[in-house]
Structures are given as C-alpha cells and as structure tokens.
Amino acid sequence: MNWLQTLAVVFHVLLAVAIIGIVLLQRGKGADAGAGFGAGASGTVFGARGSASFLSRTTAVLATLFFLTSLGLTYLFSQQKEATSVVDTVTQEAPAPVTTPTPLPSLPATPATNTASPASAPATGAASAPAQQAPPPAQAPAGN
Numbered sequence: 001m002n003w004l005q006t007l008a009v010v011f012h013v014l015l016a017v018a019i020i021g022i023v024l025l026q027r028g029k030g031a032d033a034g035a036g037f038g039a040g041a042s043g044t045v046f047g048a049r050g051s052a053s054f055l056s057r058t059t060a061v062l063a064t065l066f067f068l069t070s071l072g073l074t075y076l077f078s079q080q081k082e083a084t085s086v087v088d089t090v091t092q093e094a095p096a097p098v099t100t101p102t103p104l105p106s107l108p109a110t111p112a113t114n115t116a117s118p119a120s121a122p123a124t125g126a127a128s129a130p131a132q133q134a135p136p137p138a139q140a141p142a143g144n
Contacts, residue, residue: 005076012069019062026055 005073008069008073008076012066012073015062015066015069019059019066022055022059022062026059
C-alpha cells in the first residue's frame with residue numbers, strides 16, 4: 001500500500017468517526033416539542049432555531065465526503081497490480097500435480113466363524129455360561 005492509499009484510509013476512518021459523533025450530538029424528533037414554545041431557545045449558541053440546521057448541514061457535508069472517499073478508495077485499490085485476494089493468489093499459482101492415492105495395507109485374515117444356525121453358535125460374555133437345569137423336585141410318597 002503506497003502513501004496515498006494510507007492517507008485516504010486514515011481520512012476515511014476519521015470521517016466515519018466524525019459522522020458518528022455528529023449524529024450522536026443531534027436531538028431526536030421528540031425534543032423539538034419543548035423548543036416550539038420557547039423553552040431554552042434564548043440560551044442557545046446557534047440562535048433561536050437551535051443547532052438543528054448547523055448539525056444537519058455538517059452531517060450532510062461529512063456524509064458526502066465519506067461517499068467520495070469511498071469511491072476514491074475503490075479506485076485506488078482497484079489499480080493495484082499485485083494480487084490482494086486469496087482467490088487471485090490461488091488462480092495465479094500453477095495447479096498441484098495430481099497424485100494417485102496409496103492403497104491401504106491389507107487387513108489380517110479374520111478367524112473362521114461357525115456357519116451353523118445362530119441358535120447353535122456359542123455365545124460370549126455373561127450369557128455364555130452353560131445354563132444349569134434344576135433337578136426335578138422330589139416327589140413325596142402318595143399315600144399316608
């Protein structure tokens with residue numbers, strides 16, 4: 001960025017701050033009701049009408065200057081010969097060579113599984129303990 005661009009950016013930022021300050025100094029529309037009946041109009045620095053016209057004109061001038069510096073900055077930055085954008089940088093570089101992906105190493109063989117029905121397949125975990133059948137209850141002698 002050359003010195004002219006730097007100066008224009010600094011001036012543009014100062015204009016933006018000045019516009020913010022001037023807008024914050026202005027009164028709202030509801031503040032005019034009291035001034036219409038003469039409340040405080042005699043003590044103003046800017047006259048009986050107050051500071052409305054001065055601040056309005058200052059805001060309009062600053063807004064016009066801000067607009068013109070925006071256009072000027074657009075022109076100054078469009079005249080650069082070097083790439084300033086990521087997209088410009090990527091399109092100027094040569095494309096990377098295409099490489100073939102390396103194949104994944106082969107996985108070890110899995111142990112053979114029983115192909116019998118699922119009911120006869122051995123279970124694992126806590127449920128794999130053999131189920132013990134309870135002995136039949138002893139029968140009491142029938143006749144007494």
